[in-house]
Amino acid sequence: MTDVLLDIAEVADHVGLAPSALRFYEKRGLITSTGRNGLRRTYHPDILSRLTLITCARGAGFTIAEIARFLRATPTDTELRGRMAEKARQLDEDIARLIRMRDSLQHAATCTHNPLVECPDFKSTFEPAAEPV
Numbered sequence: 001m002t003d004v005l006l007d008i009a010e011v012a013d014h015v016g017l018a019p020s021a022l023r024f025y026e027k028r029g030l031i032t033s034t035g036r037n038g039l040r041r042t043y044h045p046d047i048l049s050r051l052t053l054i055t056c057a058r059g060a061g062f063t064i065a066e067i068a069r070f071l072r073a074t075p076t077d078t079e080l081r082g083r084m085a086e087k088a089r090q091l092d093e094d095i096a097r098l099i100r101m102r103d104s105l106q107h108a109a110t111c112t113h114n115p116l117v118e119c120p121d122f123k124s125t126f127e128p129a130a131e132p133v
Contacts, residue, residue, distance in 0.1 A: 005042040
């Protein structure tokens with residue numbers, strides 16, 4: 001049994017992207033179509049997981065060029081692996097910052113302090129972490 005190919009509109013609908021984004025990603029070498037059905041590009045269903053990865057990476061702040069390089073990476077690409085480790089560290093910092101923001105907003109949603117931003121509990125979420133000794 002052969003896999004059923006998806007046309008560009010189906011893929012776009014599945015991943016929540018515009019067809020123009022798929023054409024752009026294809027032009028930049030991030031994805032590949034299997035051909036055409038009439039005037040419409042077709043894709044193997046595996047493209048959905050690749051596009052999920054690309055969308056996640058874009059949301060994490062990766063550029064198209066960084067994603068393209070990552071998609072071609074091999075275990076021997078030590079320069080890229082170093083940049084990936086640095087990006088992971090940056091993402092850890094972003095995650096910690098976002099968690100602090102989420103926690104402070106959850107607190108503010110139920111806090112009775114007036115004004116809310118002067119609440120000691122609210123303010124404490126934004127204090128710099130103590131330096132390790």
